[in-house]
Amino acid sequence: MRSNLNFFSDERFRSIFFQTLVVGLFALGIFFIVQTTAYNLEKRNIATGWRFLSDPAGFDISFSPFLEFKSTDTHLKVYFVGVLNTLLVSITGCIAATILGFLVGIIRLSSNWLLSRISYIYVEFTRNVPLLLQIILWYSILIQLPRVKQSLQILDVFYISNRGLYSPRPIFESGFTYIFIAIILALISSFFIRRWAKKRQDLTGDQYPVFYTSFGLIFIIPIILFFILGSPMSFEYPEMKGFNFKGGLVIRPEFIAMFLALSIYTAAFISETVRAGILSVTKGQREASAALGLKQSWIMRLIIIPQALRVIVPPLTSQYLNLTKNSSLGIAVGYADLVHGFGGISLNQTGQAIECMVIVMATYLTISLTISFFMNIYNRSIQFKEK
Amino acid sequence: MKKLLSIFAVVAFAFSAHAGTLDDVKNRGFLKCGVTTGLAGFAAPDDSGEWAGLDADMCRAVAVAVFGDRSKVEFITTTGKSRFPTLASGEVDMLARNTTWTISRDVNLGFEFVGVNFYDGQGFMIPSALGVSSATELDGATVCIQTGTTTELNLADFFRLNGISYEALPIETNDEGKENLFAGRCDVYTTDASGLSSTRAAASNPDKWVVLPEIISKEPLGPLVRHGDHQWGDVVRWSLNAMIIAEELGVTSENVDAQLGSNVPEVLRLLGVEGSYGEMLELAPDWAYQIIKQIGNYSESYEANVGPDTPLEIARGLNALWTQGGILYAPPFR
Numbered sequence: 001m002r003s004n005l006n007f008f009s010d011e012r013f014r015s016i017f018f019q020t021l022v023v024g025l026f027a028l029g030i031f032f033i034v035q036t037t038a039y040n041l042e043k044r045n046i047a048t049g050w051r052f053l054s055d056p057a058g059f060d061i062s063f064s065p066f067l068e069f070k071s072t073d074t075h076l077k078v079y080f081v082g083v084l085n086t087l088l089v090s091i092t093g094c095i096a097a098t099i100l101g102f103l104v105g106i107i108r109l110s111s112n113w114l115l116s117r118i119s120y121i122y123v124e125f126t127r128n129v130p131l132l133l134q135i136i137l138w139y140s141i142l143i144q145l146p147r148v149k150q151s152l153q154i155l156d157v158f159y160i161s162n163r164g165l166y167s168p169r170p171i172f173e174s175g176f177t178y179i180f181i182a183i184i185l186a187l188i189s190s191f192f193i194r195r196w197a198k199k200r201q202d203l204t205g206d207q208y209p210v211f212y213t214s215f216g217l218i219f220i221i222p223i224i225l226f227f228i229l230g231s232p233m234s235f236e237y238p239e240m241k242g243f244n245f246k247g248g249l250v251i252r253p254e255f256i257a258m259f260l261a262l263s264i265y266t267a268a269f270i271s272e273t274v275r276a277g278i279l280s281v282t283k284g285q286r287e288a289s290a291a292l293g294l295k296q297s298w299i300m301r302l303i304i305i306p307q308a309l310r311v312i313v314p315p316l317t318s319q320y321l322n323l324t325k326n327s328s329l330g331i332a333v334g335y336a337d338l339v340h341g342f343g344g345i346s347l348n349q350t351g352q353a354i355e356c357m358v359i360v361m362a363t364y365l366t367i368s369l370t371i372s373f374f375m376n377i378y379n380r381s382i383q384f385k386e387k
Numbered sequence: 388m389k390k391l392l393s394i395f396a397v398v399a400f401a402f403s404a405h406a407g408t409l410d411d412v413k414n415r416g417f418l419k420c421g422v423t424t425g426l427a428g429f430a431a432p433d434d435s436g437e438w439a440g441l442d443a444d445m446c447r448a449v450a451v452a453v454f455g456d457r458s459k460v461e462f463i464t465t466t467g468k469s470r471f472p473t474l475a476s477g478e479v480d481m482l483a484r485n486t487t488w489t490i491s492r493d494v495n496l497g498f499e500f501v502g503v504n505f506y507d508g509q510g511f512m513i514p515s516a517l518g519v520s521s522a523t524e525l526d527g528a529t530v531c532i533q534t535g536t537t538t539e540l541n542l543a544d545f546f547r548l549n550g551i552s553y554e555a556l557p558i559e560t561n562d563e564g565k566e567n568l569f570a571g572r573c574d575v576y577t578t579d580a581s582g583l584s585s586t587r588a589a590a591s592n593p594d595k596w597v598v599l600p601e602i603i604s605k606e607p608l609g610p611l612v613r614h615g616d617h618q619w620g621d622v623v624r625w626s627l628n629a630m631i632i633a634e635e636l637g638v639t640s641e642n643v644d645a646q647l648g649s650n651v652p653e654v655l656r657l658l659g660v661e662g663s664y665g666e667m668l669e670l671a672p673d674w675a676y677q678i679i680k681q682i683g684n685y686s687e688s689y690e691a692n693v694g695p696d697t698p699l700e701i702a703r704g705l706n707a708l709w710t711q712g713g714i715l716y717a718p719p720f721r
Contacts, residue, residue, distance in 0.1 A: 043615070047495050058540040062554040071543035147571035162572050163529065243517075243528040243574045244554065253572070334557045340534075345557065348468045348535030351496040 037354065052350040053079075059345060063252055063336040075346045082338035083363060089258050089337065090324040090367070096263035097323060098316070101270025108275050119271065127268040132329055135261040139333040142253035148244060157237055159245060162253060168235035169249040175232030179222045186217035254335040258327065266323045273315045277308035309382045317375035321368050328364070338363060408480055408612070408619035409453070409669060417459045420446035421479035424464045424560050427585045428693040428701075429485055429505075438462045442483040444688040445504055445610050447681070448626045449481065452674040457681045466559055468535040471496055474613060481623050483610040485579065487537045492611075501624035503609040504685075505693075506705040506714060508602035509538045510580035512587060515597045517574065522601040526551040531564045531573035533557075538578050541604040561586065579606050581693065581701055588698035622668055629675040631717040632657055633684035635708055640683040643676060657720050664720070685715070 007013045041048055053076045061069045064081045065088070108119040126134070143162050146152055151161040159166040190213070197208040226232070238248025281304050289299045330337040331344060338360055347356035412418050422430035422442055430442040438446075443462065450460040465473050465484060474482050475497065485507075486492075488500040511522050511530075519525065522545070532539050534557045546553050556573045558564045565586055568576040576586065580602060587596050610627060612620050633639070636654050638646050646654050655661040658676040665672040682688060689706065693699045707713025 058543055060543050060546075060553070060555045062556070071540075071547060143567070143570045143572055162570060242526060246527065331559075334559075336557070340557070344468060345534045345539070348471070349540065351471065351491070353472060 041354075048352070048355070050355060052346075052352050052355070055350070057346065058349065061336050061341055063254065075342070075350065078346050079338070079342040079359065082336065082341035082343070085330075085336050085341070086324075086327055086338040087367070089255065089262065089327050089330065089335065093259055093262040093266065093323050093327065094320050096259070097266040097270055097319070100263060100267035101319075102274050104267060104271035105274025105278070108271060109278060123268045123271055126265050127272075131261060131265050131326055132332055134265055135257055135329055135332055138260045139253065139257035142257055145253075149240075151245075157235075159238060163244065164250045164252040165256070166238035166245045167249045167251075168237045169247065171234050171236055173232040173234065175229040178229060179225050179232075182222045182225055183218060186214075186221060190214035190217055254330070254333050257333050258330050258335045258337075262323050262326060265326075266319050269319050269322075270316060273312050273319065274308070277310075277312035278304060280311045281307045306382065310384070313375065313379045313382060317372060317379070320371050320375065324367055324371065325364060408616045409622055412453055412480055412619075416454075417461055418446065418450045418453060418481075419461050419463055419479045420449070421465045421470055421473055421482040421484055422446065422462050423484050424466060424562070426485060426561055426582060427589060428581070428697060428699040429585070430462070430483070439692065441505060441688055441692045442485065442610075444682050444692065445483040445627065446481070448630060448678045449610075449623055451677045451681050452622060452626045452629075452668075452670055455671055455674070455677045466535075467533050468559065471498070474498065474611070477613070480619070481610055481612045485582065485608045486611060487579075487606045488609055488611075489537060497614045498611045499614045499620050500609050500611045501620050502627045502717075503607040503715075504627055505581060505608045507579040507581050507606040507608050509541050509577060509604040509606060510583050510602050511599040512568070512576045512583040512596055513574060513599060515595055519599065522599050522603065523549055523551070525553060525575060527553065528574040529554045529556055529572070531556045531558055531567050531576045533561070533564060533578060534559065536578070537604070537606065542577055545603045565589065579608070581608075581699070584693075584699045584701050588700075618669065622670065625668060625675075626678060628717040628720070629657065629678050630682070630685040630688065631708075631715055632720050633675070633679045634686040635710070635717070638679055638684060639687060640680055643679045647676075653720055662721075 007017075038048075054074050056072050057075050057078050058071055060071045061078065061081055063085065066084045067077065067081050069077060069081055104119045104122060107115050108123070110116050145160060145162040148161045148163045151159040151166075153159055157168050190210075193208075193213055194210050197210045201207055236247045238245040238250070240246075285303055285307065286299060289303045294302070327337055328339040331340040334340065343356055343360040347353050350356075422438065422440075425431040426440070428440050430438060430440040430446075433439040446460050446462065447457045451457050453459070463473065463479050465479070465482070470482055470484050470486065471492075473479050483504070485505075486500075487507075488503065492498055493500055511525070513519050513525075525546075530542060530553050532542055532555050539555075539557075542553075542555070556567060558567060561578070561582060564576050564578070567573050568586075569590065576583065578586075580598065583598050587593050587598065590596055610623055612623055632653075636651065636657065638654060638657065643658070647658055647660060649655060649658075652661065656664065658679075659665055659672040659674065663672070665674050668674070671677070683691070689703065690696065693701045695702055703711070703713060705713050706715055709716040
């Protein structure tokens with residue numbers, strides 16, 4: 001009876017008490033940090049606030065493929081340019097890392113001794129050298145390419161120098177809209193054809209050539225349409241004028257270095273995930289499908305990969321998150337990403353360090369949570385469905 | 388709860404409140420001085436690994452004023468970007484880092500510029516092979532530019548004003564700028580003219596590079612401290628002024644002992660023979676004597692680090708005394 005009188009002997013009370021205490025202390029700690037910061041900022045006469053976002057930036061950003069940027073634009077626009085550049089290198093990096101990672105992972109399991117050794121060496125080398133060094137290595141190599149006046153020429157339209165890779169830029173004329181619409185319609189109808197074909201196969205066992213139909217819809221028809229409409233597309237060619245090439249499409253060495261380093265580094269981790277995923281499917285599955293007389297490529301595509309994906313996707317998600325966050329190392333080679341532009345130059349020119357960092361952190365958080373959200377949906381869709 | 392909060396408030400105060408920086412420095416036993424990551428002539432390690440240069444001398448002068456010993460200083464390297472947070476957070480006591488005095492830095496960032504130790508202006512450096520003779524011919528050029536500097540803003544203004552275009556290649560340090568320029572990743576490097584001279588002197592073949600005649604901005608470079616600590620600001624300000632006044636009065640590291648018996652009143656005040664200026668600053672009476680004895684006057688420091696006889700070959704120009712056609716001018720020592 002005594003023990004009931006003592007609150008601390010009551011397990012429920014005790015757990016609530018300690019949890020409240022921890023949360024309370026945590027909140028107090030945060031409060032303390034915010035207060036101290038505000039106090040110190042005020043004491044040192046450092047202006048705070050968000051007004052600087054609408055002030056003109058005053059500096060130029062040259063790498064802005066999606067938005068036109070002038071020095072009279074605001075710091076807010078610097079932010080958007082940074083976000084787009086971060087997304088550009090992250091998305092292209094994730095795609096390349098996935099493709100390369102799957103290839104290397106599968107090759108690693110190949111029975112060919114040389115191939116599997118090569119991918120083993122690749123994985124061990126890249127994942128054991130710090131990413132920052134790899135970025136700088138790629139950049140140092142690219143910087144050693146010929147100078148712009150001595151550019152390497154390929155087919156008279158591509159130029160390679162240490163200022164980047166120049167290629168013709170396609171210019172879409174008015175008629176191109178129809179082709180664009182045709183491609184979108186083709187994509188949508190391919191999706192439905194695939195669903196219909198699967199249903200039909202489930203019912204009757206007959207197969208329908210989905211791949212060839214979709215290929216025809218998506219590629220052949222728009223190409224025919226392109227010529228019927230009288231080729232509504234022209235090219236703008238890069239041309240040497242004064243100091244630099246003018247016109248055309250240019251891929252900067254800063255971007256190439258980031259893209260190569262990020263995708264090659266992350267692909268090493270992905271390949272290990274893929275290898276683990278494939279090895280997690282028991283040998284019996286492979287043997288059983290072979291006994292049923294399935295082709296080797298079908299075994300991989302229909303039996304092994306779908307089951308391996310269940311194991312691969314969760315760690316793959318965290319590799320995507322890592323790649324996105326690692327793109328903030330672009331500052332090392334002057335790649336104009338979010339950290340370099342807004343979290344670096346704007347921060348420095350305005351001195352609004354806390355505001356800029358809060359915005360940058362919130363942005364990375366948003367991007368990461370968005371990736372997680374979609375990858376989780378995908379993950380659910382490939383899990384075993386208990387019936 | 389109220390008690391707990393007040394305890395926190397006290398702790399917060401203890402963390403944030405500084406005693407005067409001068410007392411902090413004295414208690415610590417050495418000065419922490421923020422300098423560049425290496426800019427020959429201003430602050431860079433010399434052959435024996437000692438920091439040398441005009442800015443390094445500025446740091447040493449303050450160390451001498453406080454401790455009477457030129458070695459009582461720790462040099463902390465900062466980039467164009469890290470310098471302000473480093474100073475604001477108290478990691479260094481002062482910056483002597485080729486920093487341009489502007490209104491926003493003085494007012495909005497909460498710093499105090501205590502003077503100018505080098506009057507500079509922004510220029511352009513370009514390979515002589517390109518045959519460019521004026522900055523207005525730079526249309527379409529790729530320009531290497533240090534981020535977070537005033538030069539970055541001046542550059543944008545200059546090209547906008549002249550209606551010509553450029554591609555900016557942002558870099559972090561002077562070394563990175565050199566590397567990109569020498570590799571041809573950029574056509575032009577722009578920074579303060581003194582920095583260009585320094586970079587050019589470091590090139591394997593300086594004759595292959597020209598500094599264009601245009602100076603597109605005013606860049607008064609000087610030491611700065613945190614705003615609000617006036618006592619400390621005064622120490623740094625008058626350490627600089629003492630060197631300038633010494634040049635004005637013809638007091639050098641060589642003749643300073645003889646000058647102790649001078650009959651010029653201002654010399655006697657400067658060297659601490661008359662008056663109690665050291666006491667007012669809470670320094671030793673002979674603080675200025677020691678600066679001149681151990682570092683030299685402004686002219687000595689200038690000639691040894693950036694003057695015409697050094698690889699930088701920068702003439703005194705604006706940095707000559709006001710009596711000699713320049714604008715270097717220190718308030719009277721009285």
